[in-house]
Amino acid sequence: MQMHRVRYNRRAGYDETSTYKTGTMKRRPSTEATAAWIRLMRVQSRVLDAVEQDLKKAGFPPLAWYDALLELSRAPTGELRPVELERQMLIPQYSTSRLIDRLVEEGLAARRECKVDKRGQFVEITEAGRELQKRMWGAYSAAIEKYVGSKLSDADAAKLCGLLDRLGCSCGEMAPPATSEAASAR
Amino acid sequence: MQMHRVRYNRRAGYDETSTYKTGTMKRRPSTEATAAWIRLMRVQSRVLDAVEQDLKKAGFPPLAWYDALLELSRAPTGELRPVELERQMLIPQYSTSRLIDRLVEEGLAARRECKVDKRGQFVEITEAGRELQKRMWGAYSAAIEKYVGSKLSDADAAKLCGLLDRLGCSCGEMAPPATSEAASAR
DNA sequence: AATGACTAAATGCATCTGCATGGAATAGTC
């Protein structure tokens, strides 16, 4: 078990010495766009770091484990094809394969044979897996509240969502407002 | 030289079965905050991936190299203490050390002795380093425009900045609107 | 000037990642 930290600092540098024949010519990308890019990189990095650190301090495995466990637990039968997990999580194939290895090693999931397609398999979440997912949500949700919820009004959070969605092909579900729901984080 | 991809999928799952004695009790974190968290993780990942891929396809090294080269090139003397680079880039100490190794290996920077503090050293950007930084900015800026600038009006980009800054302790410079400027991306 | 606390930077080690490839089963084509 080990923490992942995604630390990366993006810098964007203008070289203003070229172009500008006329005074009305706009810079591309605009100052605003560049600033937004920078903020997006920096803030995400910081917030993710902070959340991962909190989880880690609470003795939990990386968030990726949570994501996988959640995805599995939400499947009606508690099992998924690796290929589906891969698509849900948007991580590369080999990454999924190894993540499953680790979950299985820790007894959080089990590999099961797939009879209809013998190339494939099913990954089934275990009771221990379900329990870990639930326990992690306690720490995870607290971290989200601490690093995001408490800094933004609901209205502003919604605005942020809207703006971000325009960058990312919206890429996800918007959680239905009822019970036992989940929202995918990338 | 090798690309880094920061792929990570965050999922946040509510377990709605507890709490709610009264109908007025608000969920913490709120649905909006959770959705914002998810978008932040997902969109950043996608946009960063896309930009890194473009750079890679153009035959350039990872963005981290660019960040370091920009930082060095902006230093008045073209040199910086590793510890300063570390602080600017917000990456861990060992990471800085090894990044410098690679830059030096490729002839993009050079280590120089620091006379006033013999523990330390200076890292100086070379001509090749300056040139690479400039050439990378061509591809980099195009990617920012493609994945951010073109998707958002300047006003919306500015709004996004403002909202993100509230999450991240503002963590950065806002580029002065004149020439030869740069904005730090995390 | 000796001690101890602290800072700058490098590095050993285990793990993780990306990439490319591999094998095995299925689907499509003639």
Add this chain to the structure above:
DNA sequence: GACTATTCCATGCAGATGCATTTAGTCATT
């Protein structure tokens, strides 16, 4: 049915990362 293309998953390998430690130099106190 033989051939090829495609899909599903695993894995070898090289490089990158995180963590802890080491080495070396500085500073403060006495």
